[in-house]
Structures are given as structure tokens and as C-alpha cells.
Amino acid sequence: MKSTATRRDFVLGSAAAAGALSLAGRHAFAADPLKVGFVYVGPVGDYGWTHGHDLGRKAMVTHFGDKVKTTFVESVTEGPDAERVIRQLASSGHGLVFATSFGFMNPTLRVAKQFPKVKFEHATGYQTSPNVSVYNARFHEGRVVCGTIAGRVSKSGVAGYIGSFPIPEVVMGINAFALAARKIRPDFKVKVVWANSWYDPGKEADGAKALVDQGVDIMCQHTDSPAPLQVAETRGIHGFGQASDMKPFAPNAQLTAILDVWDGYYIQRAQDIMDGTWKSHSIWWGLEEGMVKMAPYGPAVPEAVAREADAVREAIIAGTRHPFTGPIKDQKGALRVADGETLSEKEIAAMDWYVEGVEA
């Protein structure tokens, strides 16, 4: 092309360039769609974590129409591969990149240093930089609602909990659930089985079966497949969905589900870029901001319990109830949080101990 370019091409080209220059600044971008990149750790069809982020991406497209253009890369392994993918997105004209897994933190920070004009958003991390924001959701607030329902619905007073890895994010969820259930029923117990994986349907199901065989009648999970809830359905007990509404897999068993809703945040951050008001920040949103939502109650939740659960949800939103308000005792019975005191965000984010009633 270039070698055969005529003088006319050149003149036209210059005119176009001059036109673009005169429009430089914010308005130049208004004509072009904002390109937004997404890096996913799993397949978009996992029906869990990545599925939730992709719903957020789709909501952004619906909201902005032609004003945004999104790209996503799925099943990116955490490590060197992630850095390559993130750099590829940053260098191909994307103005905003969402890296949606904890393990993408260092690759994101490295690429961000080389592309100061591109804005990055990293989910569930803790390190920010001038062009890297961090966002996370207070899923444990949803666990309080679940715990309240479990305390009322359970007959045996024992819940099973399929955990992924004993990291603070999972530990705080187990504790928030146990505390809420014990508020209803002080002898409530939570038995934890670790799958040591985020996603292994067979193993999650095996763990759930083992727990049912030991007499639990409520199933909770912090893993990504609907397998534990399926076991609950076939064994005739109840449980809670994780990350997505898992009702199709357990129409009778699902009491409610904790939903990750990224839509509002993704739309807002794209809008911030368009308005030129994007700033690096670190946010931890919950029920109040709508980043965590509860799925509609299942048929096994009696009307009175549903109202009670709603009240708990509203109290958390209003700030009158906190998942971790003392007195809280740990597994050994030692007082960890004094009466009336509340754990700080920092203390919650580093939680590595279990409350009374948890068998883990």
C-alpha cells in the first residue's frame, strides 16, 4: 500500500490527521468507542466466578451501546501468561482493563507501569498504583443473611461447608455464617470440608455427600460449581448457591444464593473514563452498594423466615448490623471481640481464626 500511495492519498491523509489534531483532547474520544478489556481466570461458562464478571461486561455493553467496545480473554492462567495477555490488551488501544483474579495482581502492576495512560482495575487484590484500582465485594455480608435462614430452617442444627482454601476471604465467610446462625440458635455448628480447589465438581460433590452422611441438613459452599447444591437436592436437604443463582440445579434445595453483581461498578468505571474523572482507589462494596445481592428465596423458606432475612439484609444496608460485632469467641472459647466492639475492615481482611461452633 505505502509504496504505491499517490500524492492525493497523502493530502487526504494529512487533512484527516489535521482534523483529528484539532479535535484533540476529550472530544476526540467521544467519537471513538472506549475499548475495555477483561482478563478472566476461568471459562465464561463456569457458572460461578468468571460467569459473574462476564455478566458485568455484558451489562456494560447494554448500557453504553456503541460507546464501548469490549474484549475478553478467558481461562488465563495466573503467572507469566497473564502478563502477556494484559500487555497485549494495553498495547492494542484499550483504555480500561479489568483483571478479575487475585493472581493477576503483580502482572497488572508491572504492565500498568509501562502504560501510564491505560487504567487498570484489579479484583480482590490489595495493591494500588496511580493507574491501578482495586475492587472487591463483601460477600460475607450475604453469609449473614444465609446464616439467619439456616438457623431457622435447620432441624439438626448442623451445617456443612465446602471450602476451597483456608484463606481470609473464605474464613470470614464461614465465621459470618456461623455467627449469624448462632444468633438464632446458640448451639448451631458448622462442619467444614476443604476441597483444596476452587473448581472440581466431583470432589465438591464427594465432600458434600460426606457431610450429609454425617448428619448436616444445610449445605454451604465457597467453591464455584453447583455440585454441592445438587447433592443437597438429591439428598433432600437445603443449601445456598454461590456466585450465581443455582436454582436450575436445585429447585427445591436452594434457600437463596449470594450473587456477585459487578454491573454497576463496571458501568461506573467506564463512565468515569469517559468523563475524565477516573481516579485510582481501593473499594470494598457489599449489600449497600449492590455489589452483593441475594437471589429470590426458595420454596423451603417460610414467609416469617423470609421477612426475618430481609430485615437482617436491610439492617446491614442501614449500618445497624455488622457481621462481626462482639462478643465473639473463637473455637477455643477465648473472647476475641469484646461486647459491643466491631472488627475493622483490616482485621476482617486478615482473618485467620474460627469462631465458636466451627469445626474446621
Add this chain to the structure above:
Amino acid sequence: MNPESAVLVMLTVMSAATPLLFAALGELVTEKAGVLNLGVEGMMLAGAVSGFAVTVTSGSATLGILCAALGGAAMALAFGVLTLTLAANQVATGLALTIFGVGLSALAGSGFVGMPVMPLPKLAVPGLSDIPVFGPLVFGHDALVYLALLATGGIGWFLAHTRAGLILRAVGESHESAHAIGYSVIRVRYLAVLFGGTMSGLGGAFMSLSYTPMWAEEMTAGRGWIALALVVFASWRPGRVLLGAYLFGGVTILQLHAQGVGGLGIPSQVLSMLPYLATIAVLTIIAAGPWRGRLDAPACLGQAFRPPK
């Protein structure tokens, strides 16, 4: 543990063992004919996705199971063409088959993620199923669990007591001799490889239709590799494959139970290792103990055969 929950545990162990049993029995027959197919995982996934997709689309689980068997066999056919007709390296081709199967099943199954399916019905014999302990243990399973058990006996009998079984073993022990006395080594091996694919496909179908009735990418999660290890563990004997599969399933389930009762003070990661540690321990005992040298690997295992012109 009361008898009632012991029965429940046993039922879980049986279902955990069934996919391993299918895949390992299929691989045993393949290896007895002298072919090493490392693509078990890929064939299981092909079976899991075709079984699930057909069951959802047609509404018939029977048709789904048939198609799962065909799906596994189709993958095995590709392996056969490459390694038997074209004499490609079996180890490399088998590994490629697994990687290919992971990708292909993900592509084929992408439209079926998040769909529920009715689990396979459990056999319920009026009267008999209600007998305590004995009833649920013997009559409380779905058809595939019984099929796996029947296949164990059937394959054992076929290899030890039939003329066809003898020919298959001859091909695996010395393909030159088998060829010299007039048997078609390639044809026998094709049949064995296809049988292996069929069984892996059925193991996959059990995963996606009964064990966890759904389709998810890479849902077999390494069970194909465990099946390969079980064949060596069982020193190429169907009865021992059964024992190995139940042992492995049992240790997996029991470690989860141990966690549920408070972990006995052992970290969960160590408990998760137990099944694998048990496998290594038994392999070491077989290789170093008084049975040394009696692993009974088919002499021509993994060797390509080119019929002399």
C-alpha cells in the same frame, strides 16, 4: 459410625470408584493387546460431553449413554489410525489425545454449561431395596454401576477363558509370533483400542449423568490419569482393578469424612494427599516385595508393529 451411615459411606465409595473402574478396565484391555493409550482423560471427557449433550437434547439417558460410548470410541479411533495404521509414537499420540479431548469437549459443551439434567434413575426393586443395609447396598445404584461390575467379571473371564482373549494376550506379549501364526495384529489392536475408548466414554458418561449430573469443562479432573495408574497397580488383572478402584474411592471419601469430624488434627492438604500416597505405597510394595518381577506388563506394551511386506 452407625450401620446406617456406614451404608451411606459405602454407597458414596461405590459411586466414586465407578468412573475409575470403567476407564481402568478399558485401558487394561488396550494394554493387554500391547497398546499404551495415555489419552484416557481425553476420551472420558469426550464421553462425558457427548453423553450429556445427547441426553439433554433427546431426553433419553439410554441414548445419551450409547452416544457417550461412541464418543469415547471415536477418539480412540483417531488414536488407532495414528498409532496403528501410521505407526506413530504411542506415548506422544496419547498425550496429544488428552490435550485434544480437553479442548474439543470444552468447545462441544460450551452451549450446555449451566444446564441441569435428571440424574440416572436408581434401580429400585420393590421389597428388596427396603431390606436394611443389604437392600440399598445391592439394589440402590443406577445401571452404570452394575455395568461396571459386570464388565469386571466379563473381562476377567474373556481374557482368561476364551480363545479370543488368548489371541488378544498373544498379540500383546509377542506381536511378531502372533503375526507369524496368522493373526492380524493390527485388527486385534484396533478392536482393543476401540473397546478402551468405549469404556472410557462410559466412565465419562457416569461423571456427567450420575456422579455430578451436569457438564463442566475438565470435569473429570484427572480421573483418567488415576485410571492409568490403577492398571499398573492392578498388575493388569481385572479383579485387582476393581480392588484398586474401590480402595482409591474409599480413601478419597474417608479423608473427606475425617475432615468433617474435625480433621483428627491433620491438615486437610495432607488428608487430600492420602489417596495418592496410598497408590505410591502399594506400587512400591508390589515392585519391591516378595512379588518382585511379577508385575506382568505385556511384553510388547507400547511398541509399534509394522506388518512385514
